[in-house]
Amino acid sequence: MSIKSLLPALLCLLPLTLPLTAHADWYQAEGSASLSLGTESARQQALEQALTDALLQAGASLTTVQSVTNGMLSGQHLDVAAQGELMDYVIVKEHQAQGRLWLTLRADIWPNDQLQPQCAGSYHPGIALSSFPLQHPEQARFGQIFDLGTAVTAKLAQLLTPNVNLMTQLPYQVTTDSQLPRSPGLRQGGDVLASQQQSRLLLSGVINDISMEEGNWVKWRFSNMPRQFSVLVTLEDSFTGERLLQRHYQTAAPWSYGKRARVKVQEQDFWLSSYGQSANQLLQRIARDVVHAQSCMKAIGHILQQSDEGILMDLGRQAGIKPGDRFTLIHRRQLQPGYYSETSAKAQFVVQQSHTDYSLLTPADRQARQVRITPGDILTAIH
Structure with missing residues (x-):
């Protein structure tokens, strides 16, 4: 099923009244979106995100993501292979905090016995996580967040650790050398990992956009300026050369700091800000996609x-x-x-x-x- 099939539900923000059955399962999920989009648009995007998460909990898998709009998965390019059918949902909580609208719902999903079960193999290939650098370091001047790459890599490692076999965190960047003759190319670091038998998979990436408008003093003083957060992620099999995942993730959120503030991105206060929470949600999507991409590999x-x-x-x-x-x-x-x-x-x-x-x-x-x-x-x- 696709997110398109959920649009009628997204347009109706009141709970549905379909009867429950003894065979239905309830899943609780949370979504959020920036209020800078407008209250109704933020509510719809938060609802879409929560419903997608509920389907994923029920055993769905994301198969294709080609574009991202305002940090949300685009419905026209998101395919969800679900293990059940969404029959009902109830919004149990909605609140606004730090420039975002938060929504919690419980979704009633009926199992679909006609679909094949998702892969649940026990093999957990070793993963080496390469440091994510800033592609345009000059964009970090607002907030002096030049060490954002280090903080993002550490946060992603924290999200991955409970679900994958994360063996190594490399303190430097490793990328594919596209100039080498064989597609997808011989990995500069992947072949080293394979030869040393440290990790089979190489997870690398780059933060390619953290830009924001220059703005005048009035804008900075009386409104939260929007700031981009964009990451390109690649997951490669260093043994076979297969590229398991290559995806561009993007979001935007209000930057709630002053124009001359020095922001400590390693501290929890940053990750509790509207921009930090939006970045963390994006990293959660990356972690989920990495888990799915390596879940059915043969040892x-x-x-x-x-x-x-x-x-x-x-x-x-x-x-x-x-x-x-x-x-x-x-x-x-x-x-x-x-x-x-x-x-x-x-x-x-x-x-x-x-x-x-x-x-x-x-x-x-x-x-x-x-x-x-x-x-x-x-x-x-x-x-």
Whole structure:
């Protein structure tokens, strides 16, 4: 279903009166929008955001986002693959604070048995988070927020940690080198991560717009000036070269500080401001999309050692590997930097012991007991 199908509900701000059934589930969600858009527009956008979040709680997934308008997902470009049908919603709370309208609702969503269940694999690939720099540092002069990139990266790491296997926070920027000959290019840092077996995924980004109007003294004195917050995010598989996520996120919110104020973006007061809350909501969307993008990946493990006891693999409990998981041996040969040939050995191995960052596997069939393992071979999970 798409947000377009929700528009009739968005136009009606009073609770619906459809009867409840014993099979319906209620989900509570919150949305907000800047009052600078106007009260009615802010209420509609907050409602759209809350309904989308409720659908996501019920098992929906976002499949396409091509544009963002005023910090909100554009209904014309947002596809929601839902696991249920929105039947009713009730607005339980609405209030205004720090230039934003906040709305809390409870949505009645009926399960849809005809849809396939969402991927719920146990594999959690290691993620390295690269620092998000400011593309235009001169835009940070208002508020002297030149260390906003560091604060944003730390906030995103905080949001990601409970839901993904965040292994490394890089104190520098790592980006794709688009000048290299093979699309999507050989990663400057991704290949390093893969070769050192630190993290499989590389999450990088850049804050490309925090601009605001110059404005005169009267505007700064008597109104909160709007300020942009725009981020380009990329999630890459450093082992296969696949780009799992590349998306532009944008929002705008009132900047409630004086023209010559020095704002401490590392402190909680900033994140409680209207601009900080808007930025935090955008980072929550990024974290949600990252979680979804890596949720259905197939585990790929490097072979550390082969002995009489079995095979040591560089994935363990931290990556969601557990005893009984089965893997197939793949012969992988590098033809030249960035190019590989892969051949399945049709030999299966089963995890006997799973430790924090490694596992011990033993042969599961006759081919596995006879196969010869050579440097570069890998193991891929069998779903």
